[in-house]
Amino acid sequence: MASLSRSDIIKILKSSDPDIFNELLNTADRTRQEYCGDKVYLRGLIEFSSYCECNCLYCGLRKNNQGLKRYHLSNEEIIALAMQAFKLGYQSICLQSGETKKAENLDFLVKITEKIKDLSQKADSTGLGLGITLCIGELNYQEYKRLWDAGAHRYLLRIESSDPVLFRKIHPPSQSYEKRLECLHALKDIGFQLGTGVMIGLPGQTAENLCSDLEFFQHENIDMLGMGPYIPHHAAPLSRSKDKQNIDPYTAALKMIALSRLLMPDINIVNSTALQSINPEGLNMGLRAGANIVMPVLTPKDIRSDYYLYEKKKHQSPISLIREIQNAGFTPGLWEWGDPIHYFKKNKLSS
Ligand code: 5AD
Numbered sequence: 001m002a003s004l005s006r007s008d009i010i011k012i013l014k015s016s017d018p019d020i021f022n023e024l025l026n027t028a029d030r031t032r033q034e035y036c037g038d039k040v041y042l043r044g045l046i047e048f049s050s051y052c053e054c055n056c057l058y059c060g061l062r063k064n065n066q067g068l069k070r071y072h073l074s075n076e077e078i079i080a081l082a083m084q085a086f087k088l089g090y091q092s093i094c095l096q097s098g099e100t101k102k103a104e105n106l107d108f109l110v111k112i113t114e115k116i117k118d119l120s121q122k123a124d125s126t127g128l129g130l131g132i133t134l135c136i137g138e139l140n141y142q143e144y145k146r147l148w149d150a151g152a153h154r155y156l157l158r159i160e161s162s163d164p165v166l167f168r169k170i171h172p173p174s175q176s177y178e179k180r181l182e183c184l185h186a187l188k189d190i191g192f193q194l195g196t197g198v199m200i201g202l203p204g205q206t207a208e209n210l211c212s213d214l215e216f217f218q219h220e221n222i223d224m225l226g227m228g229p230y231i232p233h234h235a236a237p238l239s240r241s242k243d244k245q246n247i248d249p250y251t252a253a254l255k256m257i258a259l260s261r262l263l264m265p266d267i268n269i270v271n272s273t274a275l276q277s278i279n280p281e282g283l284n285m286g287l288r289a290g291a292n293i294v295m296p297v298l299t300p301k302d303i304r305s306d307y308y309l310y311e312k313k314k315h316q317s318p319i320s321l322i323r324e325i326q327n328a329g330f331t332p333g334l335w336e337w338g339d340p341i342h343y344f345k346k347n348k349l350s351s
């Protein structure tokens with residue numbers, strides 16, 4: 001199955017045959033079991049700032065969306081949330097925000113990363129402390145390096161679509177495909193465990209595009225993958241696109257997770273909030289399809305709905321999320337970093 005050709009993949013993506021769908025998910029499930037076991041690792045997600053200087057055409061956080069209440073958590077609030085994740089045994093957090101080029105914001109994040117690292121290492125009998133993933137967009141090499149030196153070791157930066165034409169259609173001219181690629185290469189060069197991903201079901205996107213996305217992930221030798229269905233947001237111009245949505249985002253997202261697991265069996269794959277938001281079975285099915293990472297949202301309840309990327313974003317409590325993981329027959333990987341095996345293999349390191 002791992003030697004799937006381009007035409008096999010496109011056929012699977014286009015198929016509406018339930019037998020093909022079930023066989024795909026079952027094979028991916030077995031592959032995940034063989035390479036990663038039944039553990040599902042947790043990344044406590046702290047959406048620490050909803051300010052963004054970009055204007056991505058699909059996103060509710062875009063700068064031009066004046067209808068959104070913006071927030072920025074304080075130093076103390078972020079550190080308290082991180083330590084809450086540590087006490088719950090998550091062992092890893094993901095700090096996410098809109099994109100900013102302001103130097104003071106980078107200084108702020110460098111200091112926070114150092115502090116969280118220090119506090120969690122002191123509180124941990126193994127001395128390891130929290131693993132820190134960042135998801136804060138495009139920066140330059142030196143800025144990424146400062147964050148790495150401060151103690152972050154994973155970075156998620158979605159390519160959104162690996163097709164330069166589609167990328168251009170969903171971003172303003174100020175955001176370029178080449179710059180995004182340059183960022184991904186800088187992150188890899190510095191040593192970050194590298195994560196990327198795409199949205200699935202974008203207007204005008206085809207099965208061929210999705211197949212190219214899978215080829216892109218393999219070519220970039222990524223360690224982590226976070227993909228999710230595209231869900232329109234009323235204040236984002238892409239929701240009014242005249243291009244046809246050729247792909248059912250839910251089933252295609254599940255197929256993309258399963259195909260990724262078959263093609264890249266030892267990477268970490270996130271079960272995205274967007275997948276859980278468009279279908280009540282999203283978590284269960286995403287795990288069955290081969291995802292092994294879940295990101296419980298730790299952003300305070302009173303502001304959580306202001307991190308409004310897309311309509312009907314699901315807000316599930318971490319406790320019920322963990323219960324659902326267990327009910328689906330998986331083991332929450334508490335007190336472990338759960339790094340992607342692929343990172344160690346490709347760098348010939350021991351995990
Ligand atoms: N639908 C689905 N995902 C979205 N994102 C932003 N807007 C949407 C949307 N409308 C995702 C992007 C981005 C991440 C922070 O959120 O892929 O990388």
Ligand code: SF4
Pocket residue numbers: 052053054055056059060061062063097098099137
């Ligand atoms: Fe900003 Fe990210 Fe949304 Fe683009 S996708 S507008 S960079 S938060």
